[in-house]
Amino acid sequence: MDNLTVIVLAAGGGTRMKSKTMKVLHPIAGRSMIGHVLNAVAAVEPTRVVAVVGHQRDQVGPHIIDLMPNAVLAVQETQDGTGHAVRIAMEASGTTTGTVIVAAGDTPLLEGESLRAFAAEHEAAQRAVSILSGRVPNPFGYGRIVRNHEGDVEAIVEEKDASPLQREIDEINSGILAFDAEFLVSALPRISNDNAKGEYYLTDAVGIAREDGLTVGAHLIEDVAQTEGANDRAQLADLGRELNRRIVTRWMKDGVTVMDPATTWIEADVVLEPDVVILPGTQLLGATVVREDAVVGPDTTLKDCEIGAGARVVRTHGELAVVGDQANVGPFAYLRPGTQLGIAGKIGTFVETKNAQIGDGAKVPHLSYVGDAEIGEGTNIGAGTIFANYDGVAKHRTVIGRHARTGSNNTFVAPVSLGDGAGTAGGTTVRRNVPAGALAVSASAQRNLEGWSESKRPGTAQAEAARTAREQQEKTAE
Ligand code: UD1
Ligand code: CA
Numbered sequence: 001m002d003n004l005t006v007i008v009l010a011a012g013g014g015t016r017m018k019s020k021t022m023k024v025l026h027p028i029a030g031r032s033m034i035g036h037v038l039n040a041v042a043a044v045e046p047t048r049v050v051a052v053v054g055h056q057r058d059q060v061g062p063h064i065i066d067l068m069p070n071a072v073l074a075v076q077e078t079q080d081g082t083g084h085a086v087r088i089a090m091e092a093s094g095t096t097t098g099t100v101i102v103a104a105g106d107t108p109l110l111e112g113e114s115l116r117a118f119a120a121e122h123e124a125a126q127r128a129v130s131i132l133s134g135r136v137p138n139p140f141g142y143g144r145i146v147r148n149h150e151g152d153v154e155a156i157v158e159e160k161d162a163s164p165l166q167r168e169i170d171e172i173n174s175g176i177l178a179f180d181a182e183f184l185v186s187a188l189p190r191i192s193n194d195n196a197k198g199e200y201y202l203t204d205a206v207g208i209a210r211e212d213g214l215t216v217g218a219h220l221i222e223d224v225a226q227t228e229g230a231n232d233r234a235q236l237a238d239l240g241r242e243l244n245r246r247i248v249t250r251w252m253k254d255g256v257t258v259m260d261p262a263t264t265w266i267e268a269d270v271v272l273e274p275d276v277v278i279l280p281g282t283q284l285l286g287a288t289v290v291r292e293d294a295v296v297g298p299d300t301t302l303k304d305c306e307i308g309a310g311a312r313v314v315r316t317h318g319e320l321a322v323v324g325d326q327a328n329v330g331p332f333a334y335l336r337p338g339t340q341l342g343i344a345g346k347i348g349t350f351v352e353t354k355n356a357q358i359g360d361g362a363k364v365p366h367l368s369y370v371g372d373a374e375i376g377e378g379t380n381i382g383a384g385t386i387f388a389n390y391d392g393v394a395k396h397r398t399v400i401g402r403h404a405r406t407g408s409n410n411t412f413v414a415p416v417s418l419g420d421g422a423g424t425a426g427g428t429t430v431r432r433n434v435p436a437g438a439l440a441v442s443a444s445a446q447r448n449l450e451g452w453s454e455s456k457r458p459g460t461a462q463a464e465a466a467r468t469a470r471e472q473q474e475k476t477a478e
Contacts, residue, residue: 004097030267043112
């Protein structure tokens with residue numbers, strides 16, 4: 001398509017969302033609604049894209065430019081109808097020739113391929129206007145496609161202006177239309193607002209084309225969900241579920257095992273490799289990538305994470321974390337931004353990590369916090385270890401070398417380091433650097449006060465247990 005203009009309408013208020021966020025900016029499958037539409041539009045490689053903004057354009061305009069820097073923004077101060085909006089768009093872009101497609105900004109299931117096929121059919125048929133139409137079980141609220149006895153499209157009649165007979169028609173205007181630009185330029189000034197809503201209906205261009213003796217046609221889309229918009233949050237959730245179902249199905253067709261599609265959520269920009277296994281209750285969000293043979297879930301949420309081949313991530317919450325090939329994470333791990341786990345490494349149960357580089361084969365198996373740290377390859381961190389990175393004012397780093405072995409219940413008071421092959425005893429609070437190969441011991445020597453329970457806690461169960469044990473011991477000693 002060498003001269004294609006796409007106009008995306010996004011000036012309406014979307015009051016039924018009851019939100020301070022503009023309707024088309026509400027997210028669905030990890031992108032804004034209009035983000036999905038722009039993605040489909042970009043796939044058609046149009047010559048130019050014009051977005052009509054009005055309501056809350058300080059929110060909507062920058063978002064559109066962010067996603068599509070070359071888009072032209074046309075401002076519609078008052079929402080006087082789709083015909084008025086398109087007129088403003090045509091003036092803003094200076095388009096007078098080629099093909100013009102008009103779409104709405106709130107149809108997140110729209111696919112580029114459908115737009116492309118529609119535009120191609122419109123151009124091949126050399127029509128003045130083409131309508132992407134659909135058949136719906138409940139056509140209420142839509143513009144109806146009125147055909148004559150020959151079956152040719154005569155007009156689009158809006159709900160409020162339709163006769164009872166016309167309201168029976170179940171072929172509807174999806175809201176996506178294609179025009180010959182020259183015809184559109186001539187038709188727009190001829191559209192009046194003399195109708196039930198007092199708006200300039202773009203759909204009146206169909207009747208005008210017929211009066212001019214020009215060709216009009218409708219291209220029925222099988223998959224009407226692609227043209228469905230969300231007007232309130234219930235519809236947004238419905239479309240979200242349907243879009244998710246489509247995304248999950250696509251990944252299954254590409255070789256991913258999804259045990260329970262109904263409880264698996266995969267956002268639009270996630271990338272999965274073949275033979276990945278996703279267990280129930282898993283959400284893969286943002287730019288998450290999961291490499292082949294990795295198993296994720298159950299009950300795991302990963303946002304912008306990279307999971308290596310063959311890794312296992314169980315009951316985990318992760319964000320901006322990288323997990324190496326064959327590594328193990330969870331159950332009940334919290335991977336915060338900047339976590340990097342090496343090949344075959346382990347971040348185990350009730351472990352929180354943040355800005356932590358954990359080397360190949362290194363393990364943090366149990367009940368630990370690892371923040372602002374580097375742990376060398378093959379090192380094992382004892383259960384219940386805290387990397388005390390925060391002194392109340394600033395964050396500091398802990399560096400632990402290769403093949404170190406640290407005892408349970410240690411505290412590393414950063415900034416501090418432990419050399420290669422070094423160790424620590426259980427309960428050590430490491431405040432000073434430990435050289436390579438040394439064992440750090442900081443806990444004070446243990447004292448046992450014999451008979452303490454019986455003398456200091458007489459009459460308690462503790463004292464009673466102590467007495468029984470003592471008598472048992474005395475008996476064996478006899
Ligand atoms: C419109 C169509 C109807 C179609 C339906 C599909 C017209 C007159 N009617 O009706 O035939 O079946 O869509 O959903 O076109 N907008 C603006 N500026 C305006 C008015 C609307 O940008 O002045 C935008 C809205 O933000 C929305 C889109 O255009 O994205 C459609 O407008 P809306 O008011 O929802 O039209 P409908 O009454 O649903
Ligand atoms: Ca609508």
